[in-house]
Amino acid sequence: MILPPMWRHQARELEQNHHKPKLALFWSPRMGKTRAAAEDARKSGLPRGLVTAPLSVCNDWVDMLVALGFTVVPAHKAPVKSLTKIRELRASGAVIVINDDKLPAACEELLRFDPQFCIFDEAHRLKRPSGKKSRAARRLGYNAQRVRLLTGTPAPNHYGDLWAPMSMTSRDENEWGSAFGRFRERFLIYDYMFPSRILGHKNTDVLQGLILKYASIVRREDVFGPDDFQYVTRSVELPPHARKLYDTFADKWMLDEPALKADNVLTHILRLRQIAAGYAETELVHTALIDRLLADLGEVVESGEKAIVYHQFRWEGAQAASRARAELHVPVYEYHGDVGPDDRKRIEREFNTTPGARVAFVQIQSGGTGISFASAEHLMFLSSTFSFAEMCQARDRVYAPDPELGKGKRRVIYDYRAKETIHDFIGEVLARKGSVHEALRNADREAIAYGSFKRRKAS
Numbered sequence: 001m002i003l004p005p006m007w008r009h010q011a012r013e014l015e016q017n018h019h020k021p022k023l024a025l026f027w028s029p030r031m032g033k034t035r036a037a038a039e040d041a042r043k044s045g046l047p048r049g050l051v052t053a054p055l056s057v058c059n060d061w062v063d064m065l066v067a068l069g070f071t072v073v074p075a076h077k078a079p080v081k082s083l084t085k086i087r088e089l090r091a092s093g094a095v096i097v098i099n100d101d102k103l104p105a106a107c108e109e110l111l112r113f114d115p116q117f118c119i120f121d122e123a124h125r126l127k128r129p130s131g132k133k134s135r136a137a138r139r140l141g142y143n144a145q146r147v148r149l150l151t152g153t154p155a156p157n158h159y160g161d162l163w164a165p166m167s168m169t170s171r172d173e174n175e176w177g178s179a180f181g182r183f184r185e186r187f188l189i190y191d192y193m194f195p196s197r198i199l200g201h202k203n204t205d206v207l208q209g210l211i212l213k214y215a216s217i218v219r220r221e222d223v224f225g226p227d228d229f230q231y232v233t234r235s236v237e238l239p240p241h242a243r244k245l246y247d248t249f250a251d252k253w254m255l256d257e258p259a260l261k262a263d264n265v266l267t268h269i270l271r272l273r274q275i276a277a278g279y280a281e282t283e284l285v286h287t288a289l290i291d292r293l294l295a296d297l298g299e300v301v302e303s304g305e306k307a308i309v310y311h312q313f314r315w316e317g318a319q320a321a322s323r324a325r326a327e328l329h330v331p332v333y334e335y336h337g338d339v340g341p342d343d344r345k346r347i348e349r350e351f352n353t354t355p356g357a358r359v360a361f362v363q364i365q366s367g368g369t370g371i372s373f374a375s376a377e378h379l380m381f382l383s384s385t386f387s388f389a390e391m392c393q394a395r396d397r398v399y400a401p402d403p404e405l406g407k408g409k410r411r412v413i414y415d416y417r418a419k420e421t422i423h424d425f426i427g428e429v430l431a432r433k434g435s436v437h438e439a440l441r442n443a444d445r446e447a448i449a450y451g452s453f454k455r456r457k458a459s
Contacts (some may be wrong), residue, residue: 003035003067009223010036017216018043022147022169024123026211028220029152029396030372030444034064037119037148042068044146046116047093052137053121055099056371059345061121062097067276070095075106076341083109090114100125100133107136117146120165122369124151124389127161129180134164141168154215155290156389157435158198159207160188169214176210220399229395230412233427234292238276242286246275246421250449269422269440272449276421277316277383289416290320293382294327296414300378301328301357307378309361310368310394312385321361328359336363348372362394369393374400380414384426386436424451 009159013036017023027033038061043050049070051061058076064248065072073086075098083106086096090113098106099122118141120126126134142145153163163183167176177183184190201207207355211217224423246433253268271280278286293309300307311317314336331354333347344367351360352375358374364385376398384391398411417423425448429439439446 002065006035006039007032007223008037009218012238013216013218014039014043020214021145022141022214023455024154024215025149025171025218026148026154026164026215027150027152027218029393030374030399031152031218031220031223033152033218034060034121035151037121037150038064038068040148040240041065041095041117042070044117046145048090048113048115049117049119050096050110050113050115050140051095051097051119051121052103054099054369055101055124055366056369057121058097059341060349062283065095065097072097075102080105080109083113086110086113089107093352100137103136103140104132107139108141111143115140115144117148118144118168119148120168121150123149123165124153124156124161126165127156129164131164138168139162141165142171153389153393154385158188159204160184160198162211166210170356213350224405228411229313232412232414234289234296234414234416236288236292236416237419238421239286239288242275242278242288245280245285246272246418249275249301250445254445254449266361266363266438269448272422273383274313276380276418276423277313278319279313279315284319287319287323289382289418290323291317293320293380293414293416294323296378296380297324297328297359301330301359304357305377306351306357306373306375307359307380308376308398309380309382310364311382312364313362313383314363314383315361317361324359324361328357331358332356333360333361333369337366339366344371351375364394365391367394367397371397372400373397376411378412378414380416382416384415384423384430386426388430388433388435420450422451424447426447427451430443 018040025037027034053061055076062072062074071094073094073096075083075096080102087111096113096115120137126137128134149165149168152329163176163180167178170176171178173182187201187203188198189202191197191199224260249271251411275278275285278284278289285409297306297307309320317334321332321334333351335344335347348371351358353374379395379398395413415427417427426436428451429436
């Protein structure tokens with residue numbers, strides 16, 4: 001692998017911030033923070049390192065580090081028990097690349113290896129102060145001489161998400177501190193009955209000063225100009241039998257006892273989402289959304305262009321992919337949790353480098369971060385998650401700067417919704433950049449079932 005010359009902002013990062021031993025790179029997605037962090041590690045001259053990342057991008061890290069001359073151990077491809085072998089490399093040095101899901105089980109062996117530098121890719125995945133993955137990462141980060149935290153979405157919910165990863169940069173009690181409780185008291189306004197529920201922020205001037213001190217911030221629009229996305233909402237009518245099934249279930253849910261338990265509420269919401277998408281228990285009840293998707297994909301393929309279709313439920317991705325293979329007669333890929341790292345890399349490489357029309361069906365949970373489908377001209381959301389940050393991350397997988405225009409290339413983004421269903425409610429909340437989980441606590445059941453602004457009684 002031959003690396004291209006660094007972009008100007010990457011070179012500037014090394015010049016301006018290499019002297020800082022522990023730092024976060026809060027860079028917009030697709031801005032090359034992987035290369036910047038790897039070059040920083042090489043410049044440090046430290047022989048022992050650790051890189052943690054989502055499984056989908058671990059191979060990219062291996063390729064990058066090998067190209068920079070490091071000896072690399074691809075621990076993401078091996079069971080945790082095999083990590084005992086890295087003890088032999090402690091004296092000579094190596095970089096361990098491991099998927100962050102293995103951190104809790106691998107932590108003790110990694111501490112024995114004693115990495116001198118740590119790079120935590122997609123560091124927002126470490127945001128839970130009490131999470132096992134987060135605690136393991138902090139133990140490693142506290143002991144390392146150098147730390148680089150990489151994320152394009154540092155605080156997906158609120159500033160409280162910053163503490164767990166950023167406490168690796170400074171444990172000074174006047175800065176990030178060593179306990180989340182102190183940080184919460186100092187900067188967060190929270191519900192005293194439910195302390196995990198954050199209502200707002202305070203002392204934001206001090207907090208923003210801390211962020212600027214311990215983070216490098218690069219915004220995509222400052223380098224390449226504004227994004228050039230065109231948004232299209234496809235509001236699809238449910239077939240009569242599916243409409244009746246949805247309304248009947250929604251009506252029953254609305255009349256349920258007020259004291260419905262939280263887990264039962266979530267079960268009902270999942271059921272509403274599945275019926276709206278086309279599935280009821282074990283039966284496919286309609287394909288209205290998939291039909292509309294295939295019509296749009298037909299035009300994309302006729303134009304010789306590429307498309308990414310994001311989905312949340314595995315069944316809808318499989319159904320749509322099967323239809324696409326039969327009807328479109330172009331290469332079709334499926335990218336989900338059961339696809340191994342080598343196949344993920346192959347799919348990404350083939351999709352981006354092979355000319356001509358092709359379609360990739362990608363489960364958001366597996367392919368929404370850390371990878372690139374930059375050659376796609378179209379991005380379709382067959383279904384959405386509850387997280388605005390996750391949706392933005394998925395959207396940014398197709399971002400690519402156009403050097404001639406000095407801005408992002410034009411992309412068309414489609415959002416498929418079953419009309420007058422819970423899809424409308426989710427879409428409204430995400431359009432406000434809000435939290436669907438928070439909105440579900442405050443909205444009545446009719447609004448959830450049919451949308452806040454287009455409410456109708458179930459019949």
